[in-house]
Amino acid sequence: MLSTTERTRVRRGKARARTGREDLYAVLDAGLVCHLGVVVDGAPRVVPTAYARIGDTLYLHGSTGARSLRVGGEVCVTVTLLDGIVLARSAMHHSVNYRSAMVYGAPRPVTDPDEHLAALRAITEQLAPGQWDAVRRPDRKELAATAVLALSLEEASVKIRDAPPNDDEADYALPVWAGVLPVRTVFGEPEPDPRLDPPLPVPAHIHGRSTRSSAR
Amino acid sequence: MLSTTERTRVRRGKARARTGREDLYAVLDAGLVCHLGVVVDGAPRVVPTAYARIGDTLYLHGSTGARSLRVGGEVCVTVTLLDGIVLARSAMHHSVNYRSAMVYGAPRPVTDPDEHLAALRAITEQLAPGQWDAVRRPDRKELAATAVLALSLEEASVKIRDAPPNDDEADYALPVWAGVLPVRTVFGEPEPDPRLDPPLPVPAHIHGRSTRSSAR
Structure with missing residues (x-):
């Protein structure tokens, strides 16, 4: 089960909240890129980036010079998989079917060489399964230039919408096509x-x- | 041209930066959902949400009760289009081809009824072109329950990677398949x-x- 904290408690669309750890794993494992949120000078910054999961840890990497990895403090990592456009009978009930995971926490820099390499392998394989064994592995210089951050999956939430439109009862009588356009x-x-x-x-x-x- | 500010100046991967306003429009107009970054209690929060552009303004909507729209202050809206997995001859040169736009600023709540309706129309049409004229339009109660925020495109940056792998010169001699897997x-x-x-x-x-x- 996913633990509930003040910020992972789903307030909007509670019917979409999932509480199983397997749901979290499934969403994270199915994504290709995440959106990493950090706070820089008090303002939010959201950058798309590669990632991977090993067990209950999410890994991010970047140049040791990149600002978004140097900031420290809290981050939010969001993975969103868009599954469909929900076409309702009224404009305001248009929506999307999706799976999304949000992970909160203060990541730690990975300093252990084995964990560092395992994370880089996992990030490469998340994007391109099978490539790690087919290509040149990182050399000492590349490893030194690449920072890896580890974010615990302790504080996370999952939302999934996978349903037809949810129209107002009176609108079901309208002669309007409604359904889902899969994405x-x-x-x-x-x-x-x-x-x-x-x-x-x-x-x-x-x-x-x-x-x-x-x-x- | 996009103006350059401290936070829109591209530091990493400068070759990927685009400075034309048309590039910004093209990325924003091609997306289906954005990732909205806000700061809540000093920590970042990144939520996927619908959006639309009209001229030089980006619009977001949500329930008047939703926290991410009530926070006020600065936001960052990121739209990412994933175009390919870049398969290099070495693990550390794996990458993605993508188009992404980041917009920064403090959005204003939309109070003008005409602008409010135009924004909701644009957001519906961004997700589902042609639907606005086919479905029931919002009634007074729905309009009152739906907050719209307007974010100026004044401070924005665009990055595009659309290229084969960029391997180390020595690695081109390796007998490894390299190229791009389109997404x-x-x-x-x-x-x-x-x-x-x-x-x-x-x-x-x-x-x-x-x-x-x-x-x-």
Whole structure:
């Protein structure tokens, strides 16, 4: 179960709240990028970035020079998967079907070399499963230039909407089409780097993703 | 041209920064949801939400009771479009192709009835083009319950990565496939509301989206 704190208690759309830890894992594991929120000089800043989960820890990485990783203090990491456009009979009941996770906390810098490497591996594999074993691993210089932050999943919330429109009762009589337009993230045909010389076949772990109906 | 302020000046990945107002419009107009960052009790909070642009103003809406719209002060709105997974010859050069826009500022509550209605129309149309004229418009009670915030596009930045991997020169000799795996957002077949009775045909403005290769 996810614990409830003042900020993870879902106030709006309570019917959409999920409280299982498995729901949290499923949303985080299905995403490709997250949105990282930090406070800089008292104002919010939201940046898209790669991430990965290992157990009950979420990892972020970035250049050791990047401001958003140097700020310290509290962050909010949000992962949103858009699943559909909800087309209602009235304008104000239009909505989206989605899965989203929000994780709050003060991340710690990862200093242990094994954890640092495991996190970088997980972040690479989240974006591109199978690549870690196919490409050159980070060397000492690259490792030193790459900061990794670890954020505990202790304080997190999950919201999922997966339903037809929720119209006002009187509006169901209107002669208006209503339903859900599904939204899917799909992979296209791999595009070889123009500098790939000699040409190599696209590995199965890459090509296989483009034949699937949705991301991950 | 986009003006440059301390926080919109792109520090990381300067080659990805775009400075044209048209680039900003294009990214904002192509998105379906944004990530709204606010500061609550000194900590960041990032929530996915609908939005729309009219001219040089970005509009957000929500229940008049929602905390993220009541907070006041500065916000950051980020729209991210993921276009591809960049598969490099080394782990640390893995990346994504994307278009993203960040808008900073202190939004003003919209009180003018005409602007309020125009914003709600634009937000509905951003998510579901053609729906405003097909469905029941908001009544007085719905309008009173829906807060709209207006955020000037004055302070904004745009980043776009649209390129093959950028490997270390020595790594180009490695026998590793490299390139880009395109990521696309597509619409599936419309799913009628189970309560749609009698069945109505799917309108062209909805059905037409599912035959397109990518969102919008």
